[in-house]
Amino acid sequence: MANVLGVSHTSDMVVRSKAGMSDRTFSILLVAPALAVILVFAILPLVYALDVSFRFADLTRGGIREYVGLDNYRRVFSDSNFWTAGWITLKFTVVAVTLQMTLGVGIAFLLHGMTVGKGLVRSLIILPLATSAAVTGLFWRYLYDTQFGVLNWILGSFGLPEPNWLGDYTIALWSVVIFDVWQWTPFVALIALAGLQALPREPFEAAELDGASSWRVLRTLTFPLLKPVLFLVLVLRTIDCVRLYDAVAVLTRGGPGTSTETMTFYLYRTGLKLFRMDYASTMAIFFLYVMLVAAIFALTPLLKQFTDRAKEA
Amino acid sequence: MKKLLAAASVLALCAGHAQANECTNPVQITWSTIAGFYTDAMNQFVASFEKENCAKVQVINTDNSQLYNKQVIEMVGQTGAYDVVTLETAEKAEFAANGFILPMTEFLAERPDLVEDVAPTLRSITVEYDGNIWGLPYYTYSAGMFIRQDLLDDPIEQAAFQERYGYPLARPETWEQHRDIAEFFTRKAGEKLKGQVLERDFYGVGLMAGPFPDIQDELSAQLWGMGSDWLTDEGVVPVDDVEKVLAHYVGLLKFAPPAALTVTYDGVMNQMRDGQIAMTHGFFLDQWPNAVKTEESVPGAVIAAIEAPGKRAYVGGFLLAVSSSSANPEMAMRFVAHIGGPEVQRQFADMGGATTLMSVLSDPVYETAERRPLNGEYKTLLQVFESMKGFSSNLFNTPFGAKIYNTMHIPLQSAAAGQITPRQAAEQLAADVAAICGGPCPIKR
Numbered sequence: 014m015a016n017v018l019g020v021s022h023t024s025d026m027v028v029r030s031k032a033g034m035s036d037r038t039f040s041i042l043l044v045a046p047a048l049a050v051i052l053v054f055a056i057l058p059l060v061y062a063l064d065v066s067f068r069f070a071d072l073t074r075g076g077i078r079e080y081v082g083l084d085n086y087r088r089v090f091s092d093s094n095f096w097t098a099g100w101i102t103l104k105f106t107v108v109a110v111t112l113q114m115t116l117g118v119g120i121a122f123l124l125h126g127m128t129v130g131k132g133l134v135r136s137l138i139i140l141p142l143a144t145s146a147a148v149t150g151l152f153w154r155y156l157y158d159t160q161f162g163v164l165n166w167i168l169g170s171f172g173l174p175e176p177n178w179l180g181d182y183t184i185a186l187w188s189v190v191i192f193d194v195w196q197w198t199p200f201v202a203l204i205a206l207a208g209l210q211a212l213p214r215e216p217f218e219a220a221e222l223d224g225a226s227s228w229r230v231l232r233t234l235t236f237p238l239l240k241p242v243l244f245l246v247l248v249l250r251t252i253d254c255v256r257l258y259d260a261v262a263v264l265t266r267g268g269p270g271t272s273t274e275t276m277t278f279y280l281y282r283t284g285l286k287l288f289r290m291d292y293a294s295t296m297a298i299f300f301l302y303v304m305l306v307a308a309i310f311a312l313t314p315l316l317k318q319f320t321d322r323a324k325e326a
Numbered sequence: 327m328k329k330l331l332a333a334a335s336v337l338a339l340c341a342g343h344a345q346a347n348e349c350t351n352p353v354q355i356t357w358s359t360i361a362g363f364y365t366d367a368m369n370q371f372v373a374s375f376e377k378e379n380c381a382k383v384q385v386i387n388t389d390n391s392q393l394y395n396k397q398v399i400e401m402v403g404q405t406g407a408y409d410v411v412t413l414e415t416a417e418k419a420e421f422a423a424n425g426f427i428l429p430m431t432e433f434l435a436e437r438p439d440l441v442e443d444v445a446p447t448l449r450s451i452t453v454e455y456d457g458n459i460w461g462l463p464y465y466t467y468s469a470g471m472f473i474r475q476d477l478l479d480d481p482i483e484q485a486a487f488q489e490r491y492g493y494p495l496a497r498p499e500t501w502e503q504h505r506d507i508a509e510f511f512t513r514k515a516g517e518k519l520k521g522q523v524l525e526r527d528f529y530g531v532g533l534m535a536g537p538f539p540d541i542q543d544e545l546s547a548q549l550w551g552m553g554s555d556w557l558t559d560e561g562v563v564p565v566d567d568v569e570k571v572l573a574h575y576v577g578l579l580k581f582a583p584p585a586a587l588t589v590t591y592d593g594v595m596n597q598m599r600d601g602q603i604a605m606t607h608g609f610f611l612d613q614w615p616n617a618v619k620t621e622e623s624v625p626g627a628v629i630a631a632i633e634a635p636g637k638r639a640y641v642g643g644f645l646l647a648v649s650s651s652s653a654n655p656e657m658a659m660r661f662v663a664h665i666g667g668p669e670v671q672r673q674f675a676d677m678g679g680a681t682t683l684m685s686v687l688s689d690p691v692y693e694t695a696e697r698r699p700l701n702g703e704y705k706t707l708l709q710v711f712e713s714m715k716g717f718s719s720n721l722f723n724t725p726f727g728a729k730i731y732n733t734m735h736i737p738l739q740s741a742a743a744g745q746i747t748p749r750q751a752a753e754q755l756a757a758d759v760a761a762i763c764g765g766p767c768p769i770k771r
Contacts, residue, residue: 072402073424073729159584160602180536180587182745268537269587270740285395286732287762288402 059301066295072288085295095296097271098279105190105275106254112194113250117201118243124202125209135206138199146196150263153192154179157264179265182272189260189273196260197253201246208242209235244315248308255304276300349380353657355409357646358397361387364465364644367677371670379664381657391538394732401426401649409652410661413461415452415642415722416731419770422455423725427647429458433659440667443683445711451722452643452682456770461647462666463682464674465612469547469639470706472598472617473497473605475630477511480520486510498635501548501574504531504607508581511604520626530581532594532603535742539735540590543640545571547608550719551636556730557720561766563756565749572741572748578607579742587743599623608634611710612680614703631703637713642722643682675701684708724767730759 034042066085070077089095120138124131141149156163157178165175178188212235220230236243258277261267267274267282274282280300284293357372359365365387372383386408388396394417400407401421413421421427434441441449441459445466452463477483478495487495491506498504508530513519515526534540542556545568549556554567579586583597595616597603601624611631620627633639646665648658664670671681672689678700681687687708692701721727734755741751759767 073398073420073725076402159588177584177587180584180743182740182743266537267736268739269743270537270745271736272740272743272745282733285399287729288398 062294062297065290066298068291070289070291070294072290077290081291085291086299088292089295089299094271094274094279095276098274098276101186101272101274102255102257102276105186105193105257106251108187109190109193109197109254110247110250112190113198113201114243114247116194116198117246118205120198120202121205121209124206135203138202141196141199146192146259147263149196150192150260153195154264157188180269182269185265185269186273189257189264192260192264193254193257197250201250204242204246205239208239212238241315241318248311248315251311252304252308352376352380352382353654354382354384355652355654355658355661356384356386356407357410357412357661358386358388358393358400358408359410359412360390360393360644362390363679367674367679368464368665368670371665371673374670375661375664379657379660381661383661394728398426401651404651406649406651406653408649409654409658411647411649413645413647414728414731415645417728418452418460418645418647419455419723420725420728421647422458422460423770425650427460428650428652428655428659430461430648430659430662431459434459434462434663437663440663443668443685444666445682445684445687445707447641447711447714447717448643448682450716450718451641452645455723461645461662463643463645464665464671466641466643466680466682466707467610467612468641468643468680468707468710469543469608469634470611470631470703470710471606471609471634471639472613473630473632474603474620474627476626476628477520477604479628482521483510483519497630497632501551501635504605504635505574505578505581507531507605508578512581527583527602529583529597529603530605531578532597532606533575533579533582533586533742534590534594534607534609535575535579535582535586535739536589536593537735537739538590539732541575541735541738541742542731543610544607545575545738546640546719547634547636547638548574550717551634551638555720556734557724557759557767557769559720559769561720561724561763561769563752563759565752565756568752568755569748572738572751575607576742576744576748587739598629601627608639610640611703611707614680615678615700618699618702631706633706633709633713637710638717639710639714641710641714641717675704680707684711718771720767720769723769723771724763725770726759726763726767729762730767733758733762 065077067080067082068077069079069081069084124134127134155161159165159175159177159180162178164178168175176184179185216234216238217230220234225233256277257275258281261273261275261278262281265273267278276296280293280296283289283296359368365385369385372385375381376383393412394414397408397411397413401411401424411421411427413427422429440462441453444453444463448463448466448468453459453461478497484495487507487510490510493503495507495510498507511519511528511530513524513528515524517524517528519528534544546556548571549567552567552571554564556563556568558564583602585593585597589597591610591613594603594606594609595613598606598617599620601620614631617631618629620629646662648655648662652658666682668683668685671679671683671686675681675686675692680703686692687704691697692704721730724730737746737751737754737758740746740754741748746754
């Protein structure tokens, strides 16, 4: 024991003499800036929001005031606007993510099979991602314009009906979905393509020798091996869609009426138009809780898979 | 005598030099305002103020949709980031009641001419609240309406209208006539307008029914015209009245371009200049320089700025007020007086700005034909102010007016889009307003 302690002490001394500090201190110093940023920009605001959610806080009626217990949380459950916004967010997320994943993976397979011009196409499809939604959204507003827009001009040229893309409450949400799919499908495609290119060749060569059909290779080899990557993209895109704000703000401002008012847009309206920071904070905390639970359920299998692989390695 | 003059010149030179030297440390003030023409036109007047007052004015342009939020946050935080703020009419009471802005009653008592020159209707609506004067307006967006006079004057159209509706085609004096005219001029491509075959659809009216706080400005004209208001004296929404005007408005949408549900005022102006519409609803007269360009873009078009039917329309203006957290309130108040004063307002008018001062609006210089492209709406503005003399809206007299104004378009637009009925929208508005005010809204005239 003394020997062990002695050795440990010696090696610690060696590290200390070299770097002037212990490994432990050095590692803490390395993560300290990141921790400080998280503390200041995430943890403290979260704690503050939690505190505000139990108070009356109308910025134009005396600011942050007395504690009101669970009043704001009770209001969440009885607020039809909140649940409508939640339903709209859910519809948007399910449809947008499904389309992005399907199209993205399809494009990735097409690109993977390309022999010429793969680099060029890869560079081109990244363009929608290169500009913020606030800017591209403005372009899309013009594309969607009922009278001057290119989309209706094309449809009209073929004698097809010309929808009021952003003015018809029955289709406005799907217009936002189309925009989001246009912008984010390349992201899914690129990540999936990277995953495809990183797959080991041996199992595929073996399957070819065994005479496995393409469908069987796809079902039993490609997708299972690609699963961790696809799952990660799925989680990232889901989180991004759930907190959708910019596309809505630029394209529809939540309208017509409230037909495209997502959860974050409703939060924005409550907090920064009505200045009800108490209720906005409560909704944010509620939203965070739901997201946290969903993320834990979604990420646990993935993390387990990663851990198992690491152990195997 | 020559020696005396020379000595005086030297003294004057020295004095001037001394004055220039005195301004080595100018007083810094910040003006928070709206991005766009309203502010761009003001930049040269800011320079003249700086020169005369040894001040440095930093102009912060913010998009109109974000201006209110930004200013409230700075005011609540008492950050002192803004010395002079720009407020919409519905925001005045909130800023005054919360102590966000300073009363300028005492300051302006020494310059009563500045306040007295403001159009009386605007003065009571945009400047006065709770017995105080809170600044000066520098721009009015008061409404009337724009109409294609050439269509009204066309003999073929006149005869057809007379035959169909049983009364002569003329400028609408009631909202029913406005609806008839909108219906009459709504035509499909291939039909004729003024005897000419239309190559594309033509619409009777342009509406601002997009997801912006403008739909209520249009509806205000009808609601106020029927002697009602957005809030009763008891501080609640008159649901039946709102339902009635909203139902009429929804009926008008079938005579408007499909884009009506996505546009605001600039969209309607584009429709007019593109020759798509015959007239507007209640519309901001400050847009005259845009509207009149239709005469260049549409052959034979003649645009008229007239009072809205019922001689009631949305009135208001941008108020310049001094922040209570200003480090230099005295200089900030001088700046307000400078921008809202007759000298600057006259130059603003020369550039086509919609001034708020009676002395400028009623100046015959602006009635000439050569001034028409820039100031052709002034005569109508004077008529609007005259018709609405003594008018006041409870929406502008409640400290919750800004919040109500900034969110009331949501249920109204829901009804316009057909998502809910006018009755449901009116009830939703009443519920929203009650939630905002925590019950009936307090009204303070």
